[in-house]
Amino acid sequence: MLELKNLSKSYGGLTAVKDLSFSLNPGDVFGFIGSNGAGKTTTIRMLATLLEPTSGTATLNGADIIGDPMAVRAMLGYMPDFFGLYDDVKVWEYLDFFATIYRIAPKQRQAVISSVLELTNLTGKRDAFIQSLSRGMQQRLCLARCLVHDPALLLLDEPASGLDPRARAELKELILELGRMGKIVIVSSHILPELSDFCNTVGILEAGDLLAFGPVSEIVQQIRPQRVLRIELLDRASDALSLLESHSPVSAASLVDGKPEVRVEFSGDLEAQVELLAMMVKNGLPVVSLQEEETNLEDVFMKLTTGAVN
Amino acid sequence: MSAQSWIAAQREAYLANAAATRDFRVQMRGARSVLIFGIYLGLLLLITYFTYSNLAGDEQRTLMNVQRGLQSFRDFTTSLLAFGVLMIAPALAATSIVTERQRQSLDLVFSAPVTPKYYLVGKMISSYRYIWMLLALALPTSAVSVVLGGATWYDILISYLIISMSALVLTAFGVLMSTLSRNIVPAVIYSYVFGFFYCAFLASEASAESAFHYSRDQISFLAAASPFNSMLAARSYTLLGSVHVPNWIFVVVLSLMIAKICLSAAGTVLMPSDKRLVVQTRLHGLLYLAIGFSALTIVDFGGAARHATALLATFALFVLTPLFPFVCCSGYGAGSRHYRNGSFNVLRILDGTPAGGLPFLLLCVIVSYGSYGLVKSQTATLDPSYWLFGLYPLSLWFFIGAFAQVCSSLAGSLQAARTSSFCWFLILVILPLVCLMPFWDSFKDYQDVILLGPMLDFDGKNALPLVHILSLSCAGLAAVLFARLSVTSKKRSPA
Ligand SMILES: Nc1ncnc2c1ncn2[C@@H]1O[C@H](COP(=O)(O)OP(=O)(O)O)[C@@H](O)[C@H]1O
Numbered sequence: 019m020l021e022l023k024n025l026s027k028s029y030g031g032l033t034a035v036k037d038l039s040f041s042l043n044p045g046d047v048f049g050f051i052g053s054n055g056a057g058k059t060t061t062i063r064m065l066a067t068l069l070e071p072t073s074g075t076a077t078l079n080g081a082d083i084i085g086d087p088m089a090v091r092a093m094l095g096y097m098p099d100f101f102g103l104y105d106d107v108k109v110w111e112y113l114d115f116f117a118t119i120y121r122i123a124p125k126q127r128q129a130v131i132s133s134v135l136e137l138t139n140l141t142g143k144r145d146a147f148i149q150s151l152s153r154g155m156q157q158r159l160c161l162a163r164c165l166v167h168d169p170a171l172l173l174l175d176e177p178a179s180g181l182d183p184r185a186r187a188e189l190k191e192l193i194l195e196l197g198r199m200g201k202i203v204i205v206s207s208h209i210l211p212e213l214s215d216f217c218n219t220v221g222i223l224e225a226g227d228l229l230a231f232g233p234v235s236e237i238v239q240q241i242r243p244q245r246v247l248r249i250e251l252l253d254r255a256s257d258a259l260s261l262l263e264s265h266s267p268v269s270a271a272s273l274v275d276g277k278p279e280v281r282v283e284f285s286g287d288l289e290a291q292v293e294l295l296a297m298m299v300k301n302g303l304p305v306v307s308l309q310e311e312e313t314n315l316e317d318v319f320m321k322l323t324t325g326a327v328n
Numbered sequence: 329m330s331a332q333s334w335i336a337a338q339r340e341a342y343l344a345n346a347a348a349t350r351d352f353r354v355q356m357r358g359a360r361s362v363l364i365f366g367i368y369l370g371l372l373l374l375i376t377y378f379t380y381s382n383l384a385g386d387e388q389r390t391l392m393n394v395q396r397g398l399q400s401f402r403d404f405t406t407s408l409l410a411f412g413v414l415m416i417a418p419a420l421a422a423t424s425i426v427t428e429r430q431r432q433s434l435d436l437v438f439s440a441p442v443t444p445k446y447y448l449v450g451k452m453i454s455s456y457r458y459i460w461m462l463l464a465l466a467l468p469t470s471a472v473s474v475v476l477g478g479a480t481w482y483d484i485l486i487s488y489l490i491i492s493m494s495a496l497v498l499t500a501f502g503v504l505m506s507t508l509s510r511n512i513v514p515a516v517i518y519s520y521v522f523g524f525f526y527c528a529f530l531a532s533e534a535s536a537e538s539a540f541h542y543s544r545d546q547i548s549f550l551a552a553a554s555p556f557n558s559m560l561a562a563r564s565y566t567l568l569g570s571v572h573v574p575n576w577i578f579v580v581v582l583s584l585m586i587a588k589i590c591l592s593a594a595g596t597v598l599m600p601s602d603k604r605l606v607v608q609t610r611l612h613g614l615l616y617l618a619i620g621f622s623a624l625t626i627v628d629f630g631g632a633a634r635h636a637t638a639l640l641a642t643f644a645l646f647v648l649t650p651l652f653p654f655v656c657c658s659g660y661g662a663g664s665r666h667y668r669n670g671s672f673n674v675l676r677i678l679d680g681t682p683a684g685g686l687p688f689l690l691l692c693v694i695v696s697y698g699s700y701g702l703v704k705s706q707t708a709t710l711d712p713s714y715w716l717f718g719l720y721p722l723s724l725w726f727f728i729g730a731f732a733q734v735c736s737s738l739a740g741s742l743q744a745a746r747t748s749s750f751c752w753f754l755i756l757v758i759l760p761l762v763c764l765m766p767f768w769d770s771f772k773d774y775q776d777v778i779l780l781g782p783m784l785d786f787d788g789k790n791a792l793p794l795v796h797i798l799s800l801s802c803a804g805l806a807a808v809l810f811a812r813l814s815v816t817s818k819k820r821s822p823a
């Protein structure tokens with residue numbers, strides 16, 4: 019279990035991270051979202067024991083990042099937003115190096131290397147030089163490096179940046195697999211759709227403040243207690259609009275340009291939604307369909323962060 | 329830590345070091361290493377051949393001439409070897425960490441359970457092993473001396489050991505500079521500058537001693553440490569009571585101490601959050617200063633006692649010059665440990681924060697000067713002026729440390745503070761000496777005007793440099809106050 023307790027960092031006068039407190043459990047895939055300069059890297063580096071917090075601390079399975087950094091390091095894998103790969107080194111040598119510094123017994127090293135290569139789908143590249151790998155493969159090699167010691171916590175800083183869609187999809191699969199293996203995975207990104215479909219928890223960071231934290235659906239609720247319904251009609255859209263505007267759980271309604279369709283911001287629950295539909299049918303409106311508009315994280319993020327700036 | 333786990337940790341660090349293994353694989357990869365070693369070997373053989381044929385072509389072949397020729401051939405080839413190795417060592421070491429920093433691979437390593445010591449030792453091994461490979465390749469050329477007479481295998485091996493010890497010191501310092509720098513070029517330059525001064529210092533000691541020693545077996549261990557003197561030094565010894573201790577033992581101990589302290593210091597840079605590391609490094613530093621300066625009592629400086637005190641102050645200068653910008657400067661830029669937290673706080677003397685810098689610097693002077701005096705007074709009567717003369721290096725370093733505080737209060741960042749204080753140190757303290765040296769005879773009477781004047785008092789006037797002590801102390805005090813005021817006024821200003 020990872021627990022952050024009032025973790026803060028300031029550089030001179032600038033506070034990069036303010037009082038972060040949250041906890042994550044094994045199996046959590048946590049999306050850490052924030053625009054550039056929000057403080058994601060700073061937070062991740064503090065968790066990786068590379069940066070000393072100005073105040074506050076964090077514990078991983080009971081080990082404190084300040085009090086016992088070596089114990090924490092033994093349990094975490096950190097993948098920075100750069101590769102830090104060596105030239106002139108072969109894939110297996112690179113992994114062998116990390117297996118050694120993570121104190122894997124010499125006898126087990128080859129087996130460990132084989133298994134992480136297999137997990138990251140790089141088995142065929144075992145004897146290739148690192149500089150000959152594609153970007154996607156290098157990214158996976160970095161991930162393989164983080165996995166040699168079977169860490170409890172994975173810190174992935176912007177892992178998807180610069181990858182093509184295919185490599186991105188593969189990475190996503192891999193991260194999901196790691197979550198299923200019972201690891202805590204923290205994935206940061208400034209692009210939301212990247213994370214929304216596979217993280218079970220997200221946190222939104224803006225200028226060092228954690229604006230929202232929780233399961234994706236909960237956050238969406240929290241930000242937008244109103245759901246948006248789209249009601250498609252055969253015709254008489256303007257009649258429907260005037261009827262809906264007078265209905266109480268509807269806070270706003272508008273016509274969709276060029277179509278016989280009404281967009282409704284609705285604060286009621288599902289029963290109220292059934293009532294709304296019944297009422298429309300009773301009034302003889304030709305309702306074709308009623309659909310809830312998907313709310314994605316991007317909208318939530320935009321709304322949150324612009325709110326913070328204003 | 330139990331003895332067993334300690335041994336396991338040492339074995340891991342020195343014998344099975346992952347960083348060293350990885351670097352070795354890269355160093356030995358493909359045709360490149362073969363090419364480098366081939367060229368190196370070819371050059372060595374070529375030079376050996378030409379020097380030898382020059383010597384052999386000598387017309388008057390008396391036995392004396394031949395012997396002298398063989399000896400000078402032997403000295404020439406080992407000096408050449410020393411030169412070659414010492415040209416390579418700083419370059420290898422100085423690039424070791426800084427290239428990793430630029431590639432940003434250090435973060436990967438230090439997010440693993442790796443101590444800075446482990447990694448630095450690995451880097452040391454990588455560079456140092458290369459040096460030994462070069463030395464081993466040169467064995468055939470040195471073997472010529474053994475076969476033709478003029479040297480034994482013992483001489484050759486010991487002289488290689490001595491050369492490699494200089495290389496070890498230069499490598500360790502290169503690694504330290506490499507951890508401190510963000511770019512390759514300054515790291516390489518600083519390493520070469522240090523290497524130059526280190527070798528020049530030892531060589532000058534060696535040549536000074538050859539002026540007043542009759543037997544070359546009895547040169548001091550300082551002279552024996554000079555890499556360009558290694559053949560001569562191989563058989564030299566020091567008399568401790570009635571025991572003949574070979575000088576190379578001193579050389580090895582001295583070099584290991586310097587290397588160790590350089591690596592410890594580099595460790596505190598790599599892992600600034602580990603407070604214990606700083607304390608350990610400082611305590612070790614003080615201990616080594618005490619040992620080193622006690623050992624200096626064995627060295628016969630060949631002059632009046634007064635002369636020895638002047639020399640001692642010079643040694644302190646050598647040790648503390650590279651140290652003070654890192655100890656005394658404060659500023660933003662390299663972690664909160666270096667933020668200004670006062671001007672003079674004895675309680676902070678070991679924790680590496682700026683307030684403890686000045687007291688630590690003074691403690692270094694006291695320890696080095698004091699340990700020499702204490703040990704010396706056991707065996708000989710000290711010149712009574714010795715202890716009073718110690719006030720001079722104290723006031724000098726008080727001034728230099730205080731001046732570093734002024735530079736820190738004016739500079740924008742820690743880096744700028746260190747650079748500017750070191751530059752001003754060169755301008756105020758070193759440059760006048762260098763400029764006036766050529767006109768030594770005519771300026772002797774005015775030597776009081778330069779800060780290092782009292783150190784040059786080789787004539788044994790025995791006068792306490794009161795003017796220097798008073799003016800340096802006052803200037804130091806003024807500098808501390810100025811730094812303090814300018815910081816408070818900065819805080820008050822709206823920016
Ligand atoms: N070493 C540093 N010194 C001063 N400011 C820094 C340093 N590193 C990061 N910052 C500042 O901290 C803030 C957060 O940076 P970062 O954590 O890198 O953001 P992110 O990874 O979310 O893009 C930024 O405003 C950045 O300028």
Ligand SMILES: [Mg+2]
Pocket residue numbers: 055058059060099175176
């Ligand atoms: Mg970042």
